Structures are given as structure tokens and as C-alpha cells.
Amino acid sequence: MTQEALIEQLAAIVGADKVRTDDDSLQTFGTDWTKIYDPKPSAIVFPKTTEQVRDIVLLANKHALALVPSGGRTGLSAGAVAANGEIVVAFDYMNQISDFNAVDRTVKCGAGVITEQLQTFAEEQELFYPVDFASSGSSQLGGNISTNAGGIKVIRWGMTRDWVAGLTVVTGTGEVLNLNKDLLKNNTGYDLRQLFIGGEGTLGFITEATMRLTRAPKNLNVLVLGVPELDDIMKVLHQFQAAMDLTAFEFFSDKALQKVLARGDVPAPFESSTDYYALIEFEALTETELDTAMTLFEQCLENGWVADGVISQSETQAANLWRLREDISETISEWTPYKNDISVVVSKVPPFLRDIDDIVTREYPDFEIIWFGHIGDGNLHLNILKPDELAKEEFFQRCNKVSQWVFETVEKYQGSVSAEHGVGMTKKPYLQYSRSAAELAYMKAVKAVFDPNNVMNPGKLIDL
């Protein structure tokens, strides 16, 4: 099909004003935050309804076109990159929130609803949508669900998967499915909803989701502790978790902190510095929780695990302490980092981290290495920063070589090569370190059932 005919056919489905081919739009909507691949889509289309998405998918099947879904484009694994002339299906206009049900504590959201929009809506109902991350202001629910996004509160409230009551999807054959009917209990066989959560748009596109809401936490307190030894962070976690429920347990290195502080937006947590820091958040419904936290802090000091610490005295201070952790990713993006988002079960974190740290410090003596992440979930973010003088291609080539050893260690510890960022294109070559050959064969077979003509986000997650 000629480009002209393609635009005409797309315009017939969504209207001429909802198809864009100008260079600016192609560059913007053709990529995500990965910065590795150059965007090269052939058109951007903005459907407004599930039926329009279905018609786009049918058109793609008829003419062997490739479709890439696009949400807030905050992904870090190139899951929403169109680098091969694909048509980008952008969900920005499908951003309605409707059908709030106070009894069921559910609400219907278009795929293009922004995470923060749902969080604010929940607050207005005196409820809470707990999945949260630094990109909440721009990430969209369709993308969150397609990557099963995690974030900073997983230790208490779980991943996006845990909040999806029902889904409307358009499969790769153009079938519209309403999955799970928002039921809490539904044991009628295979839960197809779960295949689309974390499916990265490779089986079909999510157009609507019913999301669950919950009670809002009260009086959240934030504690930042300076921890000289990496291993001791896990001892601190264990000590706190044995005595109280935490809403977050994060960590970051001094190198990460120094980068954030250098921007001058937030003050240092305290005067002394240690190699690592733990950020702990907990709900204090009464004074008792605060007293418990203070006692635990003192015990950690006495045990020599912690050298210094601060507890938030106001919401502003709590927000500033959070920024020390939450601003890291955006701050270091200036160095075109090579990203790893790896996980193991929590009990294996200390030896796993030591092994990986040995590999990267040995193999990258001239590179800056930044550790941070959701250590309470066993999820570590390892970012290698590109030296200014090194070309992007050479830098990524050197990183790819070391990746193999990193992922062999992930495999040895039975961990995951992608904890919460998804697979996309960047982690696809390494999937076999986390998934067995038999699993991969089943995944391929599932892809073939839902998308036999390989029109849905081809080249991502798994190849047909």
C-alpha cells in the first residue's frame, strides 16, 4: 500500500485530524525514554474508541502492516519504539474516567488515562490508587498494564497486575474481548486478562481497564538512613519488617545521591555521607508506630549498620526525602545510561548484589556505576553512565558484552532480567536467562494464537 493510500485508510477510520505524519509527531510518538533506537514510524494514529482500534487492527491484518502502541512513552526497554516504519497507535484521546463504583471500589479508565489522573480521581473519592513511580505525571494506564509497572510502593501494595479488575482488549485478529467482567472471584478457567497484563501489546492492545482502588494511607512518615555497608541494608530491612508494616523500602548509593544533590533542587538528608542509603516509609496511625520506628532506628545505630539518619517532620520534608530517591532516574538520564532492572527473591539480595557489583566494578573500571532501586522487593536498578568522550554505539557495545556475565549471575540466582521495566527490544536477547526454552516455546505459541499475522508490536518481547 502506498503511504498516501495508508493515510487515507487510517483517516477513514479515525478522521483526518487524528492521523499525523509531520516530522515532529513521528519523532515524538515513535519512541520512548530508552534513547537507543532512532524512531522511524510511517504514521501516528489517534483512535478514540475500541471500535476504531479494532478497525485499525483489521486494516493492519489485511495489508500486513505493523502496529506499535504508544502511551506516555516513559518505558525504559524500547517496548513502544517504532523504528521500522510501523504505524503508532497513540491512546492520548482515550483518556476518560467513568463508571466509578463506591461499593466495588472500582473505576473504568480508558487506556490513555494518565496515572496521576487516576490517583487524583481516587483522592477525590477519598480513596487511593497505590501504584506510583516518578513518571506518574505522564505514564498512561494502558502502558502501565502492558508492562505490569511496579514502582516505589510494591512492598505494600503490589504491582499494576494486582489492581486490574477487568480489561477490554483488541486482539491481533481484531477480536474485542471483555476480560474478567471486573469480578473479584471468577474461577472459570484460564484468566486471559493476565496474558495481556505484561504482554507489551504483543497479543493485542488494551483499550479500557477497570481499576481497583483502596483505602488511602494516613500519616506517612519517611526515614532516610545512612548505611556504610551494602550488606547491612538487608539487615535493616529485616529488623524493620519484623516489627512493622512498611509502605516502601528503597535504596540508593552515595554516587546517585550526589548527582541529585548537584542539581540543587533538594537539600542533603544529613551532613555525614555513607556509601549507601535506605529510604523507609511507614504509616503511623498512632504514636506507637513512630515510637517503634525510633526504637528500631536506635537498634540499627547500636548494631553499627546505620551511621546517621533523619525522619520527616512534615509532609514537605517527606516529599523532599522522597525526591532524593525519585529524582535519580531523570537526573542520570543526561549520561545516556545503560540500564539494568534485575531482581531476585529478597533473601538472596546480599550475595547477588555483591556478585554483580564485583563483575561491574571489574569490567567497567572507567565507567561510573549507579546503584539504586526497590531493594525491599529484591529489585535493583543498575545504571552504567556513558563517559562524555565515548560514542553511544561503542558504549552500548561494551555494556552488552558485560551484560552476558550480569545475566549469567541473574540465572545462577534464579532471578529476572527485567523486574518491572518489561522486555521490549532491549531485554529480548536475554530472555533465556530468565525463562526456560519450554516456557519460551509456549510464549511463542500463545503469540501465534492471538496475533497470527504478527501485526501487534512485532519485534518486542518475543518473536514469532
Ligand SMILES: O=C(O)CC[C@@H](O)C(=O)O
Ligand atoms: O532509571 C532506572 O533505571 C529506574 C527507573 C525507575 O524504575 C525507578 O525506580 O526510578
Ligand SMILES: [Zn+2]
Ligand atoms: Zn524502579
